[in-house]
Amino acid sequence: MSILNKFRGKSLWMLHYCTGCGAIEMPPVMTSRYDMERFGIIPMATPRQADILLITGYLAVKTLKRVIRTYEQMHSPKWVVGFGACTVNGGMYWDSYATIKKLELYLPVDLYIAGCMPRPEAIMDAFIELRKGISSGKYEGWKKYIENYDWYKKNQAKLFDVKKWSVNYE
Amino acid sequence: MAWNDILKPLSGWKFLFKKPHTIRYPKEDKIPSERYRGIHTNMIDKCIGCGSCEKICMNQAITMKEMDVEVKEGTTNLRPVVDHGRCCYCGLCVDICPTGSLWLSRDYRHLSEDIDTFIIDPNVKEKEREGWQKAPEFSLIPPERGKMEEIPPEKRVKSFMEVFVGYTEPIAKEEAQRCLGCGLCVDACATHMHIPDYLKAIREGNNEEAVRIMFKNNPLSEICGTVCTHFCENVCPVGIIGEPVAIQWEKEFATRTIEDYKKIIDTTIKEKKERVAVVGAGPAGLSFAFYLRLKGYKIDVFEKYEKPGGMMLLGIPSYRLPRKVIEKEIKFITSTGVKIHTGTQIGKKKTFKELLKKYSAVFVATGNTKPYTMGIPGEEGKDTLQAISFLYDVNTGKKIDLKGKKVLVVGGGNVAMDAIRTSRRLGADVYLSYRRREVDMPADELERKEAKEEGIEFMIQTLPIEVIREKGKIKAVKYVPTDMDFSEKGKRPKPVPRMNDVRTLEVDIIIEAIGQGPDLTYLEQEFGESLKIEKGKPVVDKNLMCSIKGLFFGGDMANKQNDIVSAVADGRRAAEGVHNYLQNK
Amino acid sequence: MSDFITRLKNITGLNIHKEKLYQASLKVDKEKIRKTLLDLKKEGFLQFTTLTCIDWIEEKTFQLVYHLWHREEKLHLKVKIDIDRDAPIVETVSDIYIVAQTYEREVKEMFGVDFKGNKRLIPFILEDWNEIPPMRRDFNTREYVKDMYETEDRTEEIFKPRWKKYD
Structure with missing residues (x-):
């Protein structure tokens, strides 16, 4: 498996979920200024082909449903990167009725980036860290999600109807 | 197909040797701008732990945590800890920080799988740091206080x-x-x-x-x-x-x-049977009487002079403390049922032992009444005055004419300031001699400023060594300049007189204001050895009770600060102490 | 500008206050809102900018503010009505200004004000919302957030006076 992991780390396709303000930092990372293709990471339009799910900023309950459906549509192995303070602990929306505070209650986040918003270098750092971690088999959030499926669903069910918004939910 | 279609695309080769636009991170780094706001740093020694950053943070990202730091006067052991899962780097905490110890560094990279690691302790010890700090010309709080009208x-x-x-x-x-x-x-x-x-x-x-x-x-x-x-x-x-x-x-x-x-103010009182006596109607005695009266005890206050008020009335000149203010406060205190017996000195006709028999407890706050003297040749005699007796005479309305006379006041405390400004108001030319530097003066800065405005000459770092008298009258004073000795750390510098540089100043009157201590002779006579005394002050426990049961001490005669507010605090503490003592008796 | 406001007053018989340059306001009864807006539209207020609502919980009223814009005269007119907070029903203006449909939907969702006659008063941006409308002032946001999202509110701890130990 470790050889497989090594190859996985070299070629990552990223799905960026950009409803938060942090999305503004993505264009320099993707385009020629920082050029993340140097690390074999390219943006991907559909969840089915993507390996990384990048959550940029806050998630409202409404968008969380879509994110969970997207995540469950992605093929394993898959990784989630939380981007900015909002995904860690709510950030400046800590007392908003509409947004979720801790992303790790609903999705298995492999890596968080601090900042409000993080600069492109911090995002590049995260990608390098993620590549290393994937190659060494450190990040296995997708396994955690399968193992603790009931716990995640219980947390999600507090906010919305999980039957309607999950893929293959018995 | 034209030649152009083949040749034009070749022009792209001109970019071959140009520096690429891409920043090849992490091989080459892009340094953020000078005023970039990243993760906090806080100088742990400069921070005073006031908690203003915690209060101003809109995201409740800052928590004040108790830390192992030295607690000095005006500081606490609380220091900020920042949750970067909530911080949005607005910099309000930096702007409000009064000491300027909190900065936002230019370091912004923090990756982790664990959200608990985003709670970062920003406290550092190093002096060298860079980052975004409070602009010196900008302050969220107006730096100047509201102006007050002043008589020229x-x-x-x-x-x-x-x-x-x-x-x-x-x-x-x-x-x-x-x-x-x-x-x-x-x-x-x-x-x-x-x-x-x-x-x-x-x-x-x-x-x-x-x-x-x-x-x-x-x-x-x-x-x-x-x-x-x-x-x-x-x-x-x-x-x-x-x-x-x-x-x-x-x-x-x-x-x-x-x-x-x-x-x-609600002064409803549930009466109790016990009676408590207070000796001395100064700030300590009055505050004690008020708080113990509110607890329901019957209070008798004994005062030596004709009017209650103690040193506030007799020591402080009326340009600083108008008499109607004292009267208003004392009227309120007596209206709660406190009885003040003026003109009754304890220790002469009535004794303390009698009081202790008659009352459940006795609180003594007679203040510092015994002035210290310089002890130099020629000092004793006519025209050498003690500052407190001089102020007492002026405040009780005795006519003293100092017009055209030269007065030398020795000392640097608030009593000295009162003495110089009072004698200036009586028409004298006033000199002030103080043996240390001006910054070492115990007197208030405002008092010093006002005294100078009123035309008083400050002779800083001088020490009188001899008074020259002619036919019993003072003619001049010999004095020497002093140098400062800083060898003892943590204390005020020691004055060292330059004995070979003797100068003379012609004066008519000398007023000594170099401090005073409590007069305990009558207590010693009565109680003898059973009353423990240390460094001229009675020894008291945390309830302010001395070695004799039921006898409490407070005010200037028992504390070190020797000011009104400490005396008031003593009175309040003693009231609690007496209440506890009588409850547990 | 003032000429226009005077003319407007004369024609419609409304009591319009000029507040700033380019801004005026007007308060009418709840029943007259449709007639007022019809009159104003005839006078050239062709643009319906937005509809806002204010919760005056102490007076037990909702204040609805209709923002209109006159292009030629460059006048921003605010038409205000007060409605009862306990029975918040008002007639729709979506047939006069078609854009009002969406704004009324929003106000319905955030404040619970009902608009009689609006054909598209379906849920707007909130999903699965079972509480009272969130922008009402009696909705306790902090309490709701604490229950739903497992976050902590330290307001009391932060503003607790440290000097209470001396009491």
Whole structure:
């Protein structure tokens, strides 16, 4: 498996979920200024082909449903990167009725980036860290999600109807 | 197909040797701009732990945690810890920080799988750091305090009217807004007045509530608003930005808007049987009487002089503390049922032992009445005055004419300031001799400034060594300049006289104001060995009870600070102590 | 500008206050809102900018503010009506200005004001919302957030006076 992991780390396709303000930092990372293709990471339009799910900023309950459906549509192995303070602990929306505070209650986040918003270098750092971690088999959030499926669903069910918004939910 | 179609695309080769636009991170780094706001750093020694950053943070990202740091005067052991899962790097905490210890560094990279690691302790010890700091010209709090009207020096030296006019309501409200609400002043105040609470009440225009809060800790609030050593203002963190919040003047403003305290302060009393005697109707005795009376005890106060008030009435000149202020406060205290017997000295006709038999407890607060002397040749004799007796004479209305005379006052405390300014008002040319530097003077800065404005000559770093007399009258004083010896750390520097440089100054009168101590002779006569005394002051426990049961000491004669507010605090503490003592008896 | 307001007053008989340059306001009864807007539209207020609502919980009223814009005269007119907070029903203006349909949907969702006659008063941006409308002032956001999202509110701890120990 470790050889497989090594190859996985070299070629990552990223799905960026950009409803938060942090999305503004993505264009320099993707385009020629920082050029993340140097690390074999390219943006991907559909969840089915993507390996990384990048959550940029806050998630409202409404968008969380879509994110969970997207995540469950992605093929394993898959990784989630939380981007900015909002995904860690709510950030400046800590007392908003509409947004979720801790992303790790609903999705298995492999890596968080601090900042409000993080600069492109911090995002590049995260990608390098993620590549290393994937190659060494450190990040296995997708396994955690399968193992603790009931716990995640219980947390999600507090906010919305999980039957309607999950893929293959018995 | 034209030639152009083949040749034109080749022009792209001209970019071959140009530097690429891409920043090849991590091989080459892009340094953020100079004022980039990243993760916090806080100088742990410079921070005073006021908690202003915690209060201003909109995201509740900052928590004040107790840390293992040295707690000095005006600081706490609390230091900020920042949750970067909530911080949005707005920099309000940096802008409000009064010491400027909190910065936002240019370091912004923090990756982790664990959200608990985003709670970062920013406290550092190193001096060298870079980042975004508070701009020196910008402050969220106005650095200058509200201006107060003042009588000009030329006019005020001619009379004993009060120097300061007092705040007006709009200025007082504005001034109260400068308070950060940190509460460091409460720790510093001897009687722990809840300063942020009453400043808030003044800000909201509720002066009655403000006065109610004041009287919980200090029944002489108006006097303390007029004359106080204001330790609160000395530790106020706003003082690091500019001038500290004018806490004393705010107090004066709020109390003076109230005509009669009886109307707004609840003084319903459940009567108790026990009777308690108080010796000395000074600040300590009055505050003790007030608080113990509120607990229901019957109080008798014995005062040696004809009027109650003690050193406030006899020692402080009326241009600093108008007599009507003292009368107003004492009227309120007596209205609760405290009986004051004036002209009754204990220790002569009535003895302390009699009092102890007759009353359940006795509180003694007779103050510092015995002045120290310099002990130099020619000192004893006519025209050498003691500052407190001189002030007593002036304040009791005795006619003293100093017009055209040259007066030398020796000392650097507030009593010395009172002496020089009083003699200036009586028409004398005044010189002040002090043996240390001006910054070492125990007197208030404001007092010193005003004294200089009134035309008093300060002879700093001088020491009188001999008084020259001609036919019993003072003719001149010999004095020497001094040098400062800083060898003892943590203490005030020691003056070293330059004995080979003797100078003379022609004077007519010398007033000594070099401090005073308690007069315990009558107590010693009565109790002898059973009363423990150390360094000239009676030894007391935390309830202020001495070695004899039922006998309590307070005020100047028992504490080291020797000021009104400490005496008031002693009175309040002793009231608690007596109450506990009588409950557990 | 003032000429226009005077003319408007004369024609419609409404009591319009000029507040700033380019801004005026007007208060009418709840029943007259449709007639007022019809009159104003005839006078050239062709643009319906937005509809806002204010919760005056102490007076037990909702204040609805209709923002209109006159292009030629460059006048921003605010038409205000007060409605009862306990029975918040008002007639729709979506047939006069078609854009009002969406704004009324929003106000319905955030404040619970009902618009009689609006054909598209379906849920807007909130999904699965079972509480009272969130922008009402009696909705306790902090309490709701604490229950739903497992976050902590330290307001009391932060603003607790440290000097209470001296009491």
